[in-house]
Amino acid sequence: MRTDRLVAILLMLQRREQVTAAEVAKELEVSERTARRDLDALAMSGIPVYSVQGRGGGWRLLGGARTDLSGLTSGEARALFLVAGPASAASPAVKTALRKLVRALPEPFRAQAEAAASSLVLDPQQWGATRIVRQPPRFLDDLQDAVIRGVQVRLGYVDRQGAETERTIHPLGVVAKGPSWYLVAQTATGRRTFRIDRVSSADPTGDPVHRPTDFDLSESWREISDEVDRKRAPVEIHATCAPDGIGLLRIAVGTDLEIGGATDDGRVTVVIRGPEEYALAGHLAGLVEWLDITSPQSVRDHLAAIGNALAERYR
Secondary structure: OHHHHHHHHHHHHHHOOOEOHHHHHHHHOOOHHHHHHHHHHHHHOOOOEEEEOOOOOEEEEHHHOOOOOOOOOHHHHHHHHHHHOOOOOOOHHHHHHHHHHHOOOOOOHHHHHHHHHOOOOOOOOOOOOOOOOOOOOOOHHHHHHHHHHOEEEEEEEEOOOOOEEEEEEEEEEEEEEOOEEEEEEEEOOEEEEEEHHHEEEEEEEEEEOOOOOOOOHHHHHHHHHHHHHHHHOOEEEEEEEOHHHHHHHHHHHOOOEEEEEEOOOOOEEEEEEEOOHHHHHHHHHHHOOOEEEEEOHHHHHHHHHHHHHHHHHHO
């Protein structure tokens, strides 16, 4: 905590021409005695801080030292404080920390940062949808803390079939995917991903985590997501589509669409993924005017069968 206070005092001195021990104590919610010790510690550590004695005295940075000790540019400060608005998804602790930090920013950053904090409202609820307030998973904070502190956890877990197990894991990172939270961890059988809302217990052991030296959470999650997508949509259809049919194709298959380059005749190559061939053929049958399936042949056969059945029914 003392390191945090010393940095905060530096930012206060950078923002103001002069501060008193009483002002530091009030700002940082410590005693005046503690504030004086911190100011003395800054001066003794070689920071260009000096005291002005007598009436109207206080503490100053040598030469005014008006550089931005926070290291933030104006644009970075605005971007940072966008997440501190009253309707943002940031936790109360994050919002409180950012509101305290804004007081230490230099002018003219401070006014823009304060404006940014109240300039954006995020409302993920769709029109007409029932408003559902999702609470964070019970053990989210405990697992985040274990990741940050780098300690192993004795984890109780209930899988999708309802079977409960317990194992010791090495927490590596936490990921939010839509409304769900996941824990990426190393286990005795390799790297695993756990849905945090299925965690039934989380007891830190105090033993250090063995973290792979080349581990990168973003890259690891990208690999996990790709694998989940492959399992969720194992069928891959290759086709060409007329340019004016791309919008209809997006409506039909949503995010399971990959658009490629143009062919020599001006059509667009596409890849469509899904869980089952016949269901996909049914979705695509109405796009026959724009879409030409090139592979696999089994999907072409399904489309031919659907076409024959429609012709027989409505001839």
